[in-house]
Amino acid sequence: MTLSGSLRPISAGVGNSNDQTRRHNLSTILTMLHHGGAQTRAQLTRLSGLNRSTIAALVAELAELGLAYETEPSDSGLVGRPSPIVHANEKIAAITINPDVDAITIGLVGLGGELHKRIRFETASVPSVRETINVVTAVIAGMRAELDTQYRVVGVGMAIPGLVNGRDGTVRLAPHLGWQDVQVAEPFSAALGYPVRIANDAGLATLAESLFGAGRGVQDLVYLNGSASGIGGGVLVGGSMLRGAQGYAAELGHTLVNSAGIRCHCGKIGCLETEVNLGRLLAVLGREGLGPDELDAVLAGALAPDARAEVDRQLDVLALAIGNFISVFNPQVFILGGSLGALYEANPERLRAAVAANAVGTLGEDVRIERAQLRSRLLTVGAAEIVFAGLLGDPAAASPLVE
Structure with missing residues (x-):
């Protein structure tokens, strides 16, 4: 998306x-x-x-x-x-918010993509809009003295795992969060006292990685992200984001990969995000939840045979999907972020070989497959970009700094 x-x-x-x-x-x-x-x-x-x-x-x-x-x-x-x-000036900053099914991540990012702070607040259940507002308000209140004395906050950017209308600040559908046809920007702005902009999380990650990470200088790329909320994607074509007629293009996580698979949140059977799934991986690892960096450490260690088999199965399915995406979009680079980046690191040679075998002709051999360089900072840095967009577009409209 x-x-x-x-x-x-x-x-x-x-x-x-x-x-x-x-x-x-x-x-x-x-x-x-x-x-x-x-x-x-x-x-x-x-x-x-x-x-x-x-x-x-x-x-x-x-x-x-x-x-x-x-x-x-x-x-x-x-x-x-x-x-x-x-x-x-890295002290010109944006507050960022990324709600997910198991945690709410709040960040503070300065101009230049400088990450000042990142707080991951784990939740006992899937957070509602109101619960997310309450958590974020409490965290920002604890940072208030620091924000008021050390930074100039220009706004709040939210990375949402779902279909988002950035123009009116509503979430059309975030199935894993259970948010549907709900106004998000206005209540967050009223609670925090800053202007709020929202966008799809995978689209923001694509933007961030193309500006500050493995996609820098690349005109044609595909980004695929894995999280507890499923799989999202973004596509850069000729240097421009692929948006589609209504702005909802590149729902790559809902590509069919197994017609005999299980039912997805979207209602279809055998979507990519049901087959390459963080929850299924955590289950075989015997873990209920892992932070982005913790998953790397677990997959890099010695795995039990059933865990190794599940990793390999998910890699093979992921390679099938990537091969199809390469055939459709013909990118220079394919970037994997979130849990997909950790999965890739578990056996990159297996994934690359399977992708080459699944793409049309030799297309798979010419595509560089990389892990997102921003790692756990990706969505935080990406969400800041929608806040900075207005400032970058017209710096003269900014109020002069008062010492």
Whole structure:
């Protein structure tokens, strides 16, 4: 599932020297700093296509707005005055929320994708919207002094495992959470006192990994994520997110892989997320729940024969689905996140060989299969992007920083 609603292009583009495009140029420079990390003025000049004096003026305005700052470079031994290093201000931050069937994760992310804090609150049962609001409100209250004195919070981003309408802030259907046709953005905004934006979790993960992880610089990729809520996906085609007519494209977890399988939450039989399933894996491991990093450690250890057989079975089914997706989308890179990343790490050679055998012709041999680099930070960083989108699109609209 990809993002619904309107997001600005994920790349910074190039600058324009016309006076009427000053706001565009500010957006270009701040986006370069946010997605590309700290850079010298000379690098910004080269990458943007603007001249040095224009870059100096833009950097000065971003600094006045509190969105960027400069530091002196270390002594490089070069003759002449070295170019100052420009940074996106990591203290400009977004609060992020990711509700799932077994936990609610709250994060704090600064410009540049800087993860300041990530709190995973495990729940005894599947949380309702009201229960999620209560948990998040309590966690934010505990952070209030820190938020008010050290950061400038510009909004809240929510990563939801389901069909999301980002334009009106409603969840159409999150079957594993039991949220259906419910307004989410407004009640969260009223409780927290910040503007709230929501989007599908897998779409946000695709965005984050394409900007900060294994998909950086890749124009065509498929991302597949596994969690307690099932499997979600996202597809980047020619550098643009695949959205579909209603914004709900790439529901890859509901691809048929076993016509004799079990019934899925969606009502169909044999969906991918029922066959490659975290719950089934935890059951054979004798565990009720594991955090993202804990699953890695368990699968990397010695496994009982029945656990190893289940890992291999799920890898084979996953390879069948990936082979089909490669044949349909012809991506450069296929990225696996969440529990699917841990499953892949358990036996990457088996998965790669099976994918090559299941794809049409030699297509499977040419695709790079990788694990998401952001790992447990993925949804937190992704949810922050929908908050930062407006700021990156028009930095001039930001209120100047008051010391």
